[in-house]
Structures are given as C-alpha cells and as structure tokens.
Amino acid sequence: MLRGLWKLTWxxxxxxxxxxxxxxxxxxxxxxxxxxxGRVLGSPLRRASPGVPRVLSADLPILASFVITTSTVLSxxxxxxxxxxGGILRRLRATPLRPYTILTAHVLAKLLFTAVTLAATLLxxxxxxxxxxxxPLVSFALALLFTTVCxxxxxxxxxxxxxxxxxxxxxxxxxxxxxxxVSGLFVPVASLPPxxxxxxHALPLTYAxxxxxxxxxxxxxxxxxxxxxxxxxxxLLFTAVxxxVFRWE
Amino acid sequence: xxxxxxxxxxxxxxxxxxxxxxxxxxxxxxVDEVSFDVQPGEIxxxxxxxxxxxxxxMECVGGLRVPDRGLISVxxxxxxxxxxxxxxxxxxxxxxxxxQKRIKVREAVGLWASLYRKPVxxxxxxEQLGLGDKRNAWFMTLSGGQKQRLFIALAxxxxxxxxxxxxxxxxxxxxxxxxxWELVRGIRQRGKTVFLTTHLMEEAERLCDRVAxxxxxxxxxxxxxxxxxxxxxxxxxxxxxxxxAAAGERFxxxxxxxxxxxEGLQLTIRGAGSDLVTHVIRCVAEHRMRVNDFRTELPTLExxxxxxxxxxxxD
Numbered sequence: 001m002l003r004g005l006w007k008l009t010w011x012x013x014x015x016x017x018x019x020x021x022x023x024x025x026x027x028x029x030x031x032x033x034x035x036x037x038g039r040v041l042g043s044p045l046r047r048a049s050p051g052v053p054r055v056l057s058a059d060l061p062i063l064a065s066f067v068i069t070t071s072t073v074l075s076x077x078x079x080x081x082x083x084x085x086g087g088i089l090r091r092l093r094a095t096p097l098r099p100y101t102i103l104t105a106h107v108l109a110k111l112l113f114t115a116v117t118l119a120a121t122l123l124x125x126x127x128x129x130x131x132x133x134x135x136p137l138v139s140f141a142l143a144l145l146f147t148t149v150c151x152x153x154x155x156x157x158x159x160x161x162x163x164x165x166x167x168x169x170x171x172x173x174x175x176x177x178x179x180x181x182v183s184g185l186f187v188p189v190a191s192l193p194p195x196x197x198x199x200x201h202a203l204p205l206t207y208a209x210x211x212x213x214x215x216x217x218x219x220x221x222x223x224x225x226x227x228x229x230x231x232x233x234x235x236l237l238f239t240a241v242x243x244x245v246f247r248w249e
Numbered sequence: 250x251x252x253x254x255x256x257x258x259x260x261x262x263x264x265x266x267x268x269x270x271x272x273x274x275x276x277x278x279x280v281d282e283v284s285f286d287v288q289p290g291e292i293x294x295x296x297x298x299x300x301x302x303x304x305x306x307m308e309c310v311g312g313l314r315v316p317d318r319g320l321i322s323v324x325x326x327x328x329x330x331x332x333x334x335x336x337x338x339x340x341x342x343x344x345x346x347x348x349q350k351r352i353k354v355r356e357a358v359g360l361w362a363s364l365y366r367k368p369v370x371x372x373x374x375x376e377q378l379g380l381g382d383k384r385n386a387w388f389m390t391l392s393g394g395q396k397q398r399l400f401i402a403l404a405x406x407x408x409x410x411x412x413x414x415x416x417x418x419x420x421x422x423x424x425x426x427x428x429x430w431e432l433v434r435g436i437r438q439r440g441k442t443v444f445l446t447t448h449l450m451e452e453a454e455r456l457c458d459r460v461a462x463x464x465x466x467x468x469x470x471x472x473x474x475x476x477x478x479x480x481x482x483x484x485x486x487x488x489x490x491x492x493x494a495a496a497g498e499r500f501x502x503x504x505x506x507x508x509x510x511x512e513g514l515q516l517t518i519r520g521a522g523s524d525l526v527t528h529v530i531r532c533v534a535e536h537r538m539r540v541n542d543f544r545t546e547l548p549t550l551e552x553x554x555x556x557x558x559x560x561x562x563x564d
Contacts, residue, residue, distance in 0.1 A: 004364045011349075011356055018351040018387070083349075091346035094313055096336045096364045 004097050008105040013112060026075055026113055030068050031120045038125055059185060061140075062212050064121055066180060066205070069148050072114045073155040074172045076106060080159035081168035090249045099248075107152050114148055136215060143215045147208040150231045153238035154204060160246040179205045185213075204234045262325075264289050264411050264442045265310055270319030272305050279305040280316070281466040287411075292433065292443040294457035296450065296550070302466040303446035304344055304415055310444070311341055311413050324410060337366060340404030342397075344415040344446075350389040354380055357388065358402055365407035378402045378432065394425030401432055412436055414445040418452060430456050450551040460550070464558045474550055481556050482548030485525040487518040490542040491533075499536055503528045514541070 083089045092102050162168045182196050183205035200206045211227040263286035272280040280302040287293040295303045308314040312328030321328055326335045362368035375384050378398045404412050418426040447453050453460050454474045461471040500509050506520040
C-alpha cells in the first residue's frame with residue numbers, strides 16, 4: 001500500500017538536490033526575485049501607499065505564494081514528462097509500487113521544496129515587508145497547502161496530456177499564467193469583462209486567490225466555504241480525470 | 250494451435266501458459282493468436298525482428314498489458330487479476346527503460362529491495378553482478394553494459410522464480426554481450442526460469458533452450474534451436490580442398506548429395522540429412538583421397554528465420 005512511499009519520496013528529494021540548476025531555479029530564483037524587488041521598491045512595500053499597486057502592497061504575500069506554487073506545478077509537469085519519456089515511470093510501474101504511490105512521492109517532494117522556498121522568501125523578505133503580528137500564519141500555511149495540492153492535481157492533468165517532455169514546460173506555462181492574470185490578483189474579478197469573469201469562475205486560481213487573500217487579511221475559514229468547496233470539487237475532478245487519461249509511457 | 254509441436258515435452262505445470270493471445274493497437278494487430286508454454290528451469294526465447302510483437306507478448310504475460318483476447322497463466326496466476334501477487338514472484342527487465350539520471354546504484358537496489366517482502370541481500374547482488382566499485386555511481390554515468398547489469402540486479406532482487414528479459418543486450422558491444430549471457434546462464438543455474446526476447450539470432454542460438462519465432466505478430470514455429478534447424482533447414486554443406494581429380498564424380502555418387510561445385514581444388518558439397526558428413530568422410534576414406542582442408546557449414550537460426558518468413562531478420 002504505502003510500501004516504498006517514504007523511501008521513494010526521500011530518494012526523489014535527494015536526486016533533485018543533486019541537480020544544482022534545478023535547485024537554483026525552484027528555490028533560489030523566487031527568493032532572489034523577491035529580494036531584488038524589495039531592494040528596488042524599498043520602503044513603500046512596508047505599508048500600503050497610494051503609488052504602489054495593491055498587488056505589491058497588501059497582496060504581496062499572495063503574489064509571492066502564487067509565483068512559488070506556479071513554479072512548483074510547472075516543475076511537477078516537467079518531471080512527470082521527463083520520467084515518462086525516459087521510461088522511468090514504466091520501470092517503476094513494473095514493481096509492486098502502486099501507481100499512485102509513485103505520483104504521491106513526487107507531490108510530497110514538490111510540497112517540501114515549496115515549503116522551503118516559502119520559508120526562505122519569508123526570511124529574505126523580512127526587512128522589506130514586515131509581517132503584522134496579527135497575520136494568521138498557521139491558517140495561511142494550511143490554506144496554501146490546500147490550494148497547492150489542488151493546483152498540483154491540475155498539474156497532473158496537464159502532465160497527462162502533454163505529448164513530450166519538450167512541450168511540458170511551455171504548455172504548462174500557457175495554462176498557468178493566463179489563469180493567474182484573470183484570478184483577481186491583479187485586477188478584481190468584478191471589473192473584468194463578463195466573458196473573462198465567466199472564465200475566471202471556472203478556474204481554480206480565482207478561488208485560490210480569494211481564499212488566500214481572505215485568510216491573510218484575517219477572515220475566518222467560514223467566510224470562504226465557497227472557495228474551499230470549489231477547490232475541493234476541482235481537485236476531485238482533476239484527479240479523477242487524470243487517473244483516467246494519465247499515460248505511463 | 251502450436252501449443253504442443255512435435256519434439257517438445259509437455260509437463261503438467263508450465264511456468265507460463267499462453268493460449269491464443271491477441272492484442273491490437275487501433276487497426277494494427279500487434280499479437281495475433283499466439284500460444285506457447287514455458288517450462289520450469291529453461292531459458293525460453295521469443296525471437297523475431299523489431300516490431301514483430303515480442304515486447305507486447307512479453308508485457309501481456311508479465312501483467313503490464315492486457316490482451317484483447319486469450320488466456321494467460323503465469324506461475325498459476327492470472328497476470329491481470331493477480332498482478333501484485335505475481336510481481337512478488339517475477340523479475341522484470343524492460344526494453345529501453347531508464348532510471349533517474351542521478352540515482353545511485355545502491356539507492357536503486359535499496360529502493361527495489363524495500364518494495365518486496367523477501368528481498369535478497371542487495372549488497373551481495375551488486376557484487377555478484379560486478380558493480381561493486383560502481384555502487385555509489387549515478388545511473389547516468391554507467392556504461393550500457395553496467396546499466397543492463399543493474400537492471401538484471403533489480404530483476405533479481407526479490408529472488409524471483411521467473412525472470413523476464415526484454416532485448417537485454419541490444420546496443421551492447423560483443424564483449425559486454427557475452428558477459429551478460431554468462432549472467433543469464435547463471436540465473437538458470439539457480440533454478441529459475443528465464444523468458445527473454447531478442448532479435449539477435451546468435452544470442453537465441455547460444456543462450457536459449459527453446460525458442461519461439463514470431464513475425465508480424467504471429468508465432469511461426471517453436472522448438473529447440475537444433476530442432477528448428479533440422480526441421481526447416483536440413484541442408485548440410487561440406488567444403489574441402491582435395492587434389493583428387495575424380496573427387497567430384499565420387500561425391501556425386503553419394504545418394505544424399507544434391508550438388509558438388511568445384512572451384513580450382515576446392516569442392517563444395519551440398520546435401521540433406523545429418524548423415525551427409527558421415528557419407529562424405531566414408532567416401533574420402535574408401536578412396537584414400539588426399540584432403541588438405543575440410544570443414545562443414547550448418548544452417549543457423551538466421552537461415553531458419555529466412556526460410557520461414559521469407560525475409561531477413563534485420564529487414
């Protein structure tokens with residue numbers, strides 16, 4: 001059942017660490033970008049001020065979270081595609097490992113790196129973006145874990161349909177960044193044209209943004225039951241569909 | 250049905266029993282009504298050109314693919330329904346499989362060992378397969394032969410009763426290939442059954458106790474390499490250098506001889522039947538001919554394949 005899960009997860013983490021470029025790209029780059037932004041923009045980041053867009057003042061943690069989560073999802077798509085193309089998935093599948101164990105190991109490894117990146121960003125950003133004492137960090141972390149798992153299931157769906165490893169990253173990017181554009185993070189959903197509003201409501205990122213933003217700014221979970229429900233439904237849907245269409249080779 | 254061709258012994262409990270299996274991909278028929286039995290303790294080879302349906306057949310038998318039709322029983326289990334029970338008892342090496350580029354040899358063996366209920370000692374296995382000094386090397390740094398030895402180690406980690414080897418030596422140089430053949434014979438010596446595929450006729454001839462020839466998804470014939478050669482290519486050729494001017498006439502008088510060609514002092518005698526050589530030698534002795542050189546040429550599986558399918562295996 002769970003035989004091999006921890007061993008495989010630990011191995012995948014170690015193997016990932018052995019590729020310096022991958023580690024720099026996933027963990028180092030987001031932190032670096034955050035620090036550069038902080039230095040360039042300086043003190044306005046500390047508090048909302050008229051000249052700074054809301055996404056950089058009040059919603060900066062949300063933005064940072066999504067940049068990191070998106071890169072996590074992209075790297076999941078890429079690694080699944082590479083493993084499939086190299087016949088690694090095929091080889092692993094011909095063992096008593098259950099298929100979902102193989103995939104869960106990758107999710108766990110990715111979640112760990114996401115957490116490390118977030119923590120590093122938080123530490124690096126301390127001097128540019130001071131945290132209010134009242135920020136519900138634990139709730140926010142839970143909300144972020146929840147949304148990341150949901151988005152990873154979308155990543156699996158994309159990984160199921162990309163034809164080759166070469167296309168994995170571009171196709172993933174093509175899906176994810178436009179979603180971020182209409183998610184309400186940059187422009188309120190209500191001010192989008194009706195067509196885009198409809199699109200926004202069909203995408204998981206919109207609910208994820210609403211949930212994370214609400215929790216960060218002190219809302220209770222009860223105020224976001226709708227978001228949680230929508231994300232749960234989408235998670236189940238993505239998982240069910242990718243279980244059907246996932247290609248091992 | 251080619252289940253019980255003449256010359257094979259039928260025991261009540263074959264390790265693999267495949268009856269009339271068929272698998273199609275869209276309109277392509279990959280495997281068509283293929284039937285065979287594999288007996289305990291033998292090295293059984295599925296031979297044929299690339300794309301003949303060997304891998305598909307093997308994957309159906311190993312439970313990695315579900316045939317459209319037909320009956321398969323492996324170690325008394327149904328590879329589809331009992332796939333996890335079966336995996337405990339079989340070892341698999343897949344064609345063109347890879348591992349994670351940066352996984353170490355001992356990590357791969359350790360992972361595999363953790364997946365089975367009764368694994369053998371991984372470190373000893375690494376030593377036995379000659380990978381001792383590579384135990385901390387990344388997979389991507391191994392040579393082709395070392396990678397295949399690692400895959401054999403992974404296939405043996407659960408001390409399986411039956412081992413599947415798919416195109417094990419493809420892409421290896423002759424020396425590495427011979428080393429791998431020795432390893433496969435070693436697997437048989439430990440009392441295990443080996444089911445392999447190859448498109449190399451030399452490999453099949455030297456390694457397999459019995460072979461099944463497969464072409465365009467159909468099983469053409471089955472038997473020991475020697476049997477197949479006897480059955481389909483009974484021709485024998487004797488080539489000798491002889492100074493006797495009357496030699497040609499004398500050999501032509503032997504009933505089994507079909508033709509004698511003479512080029513200078515060299516005679517090429519063609520005929521049928523395993524006793525052709527005896528007759529030729531007797532003739533040489535009776536007439537006290539001076540023979541400077543004497544050799545025989547036997548048909549090979551390659552010739553059998555050509556005869557049965559009308560094309561070369563590499564076409």
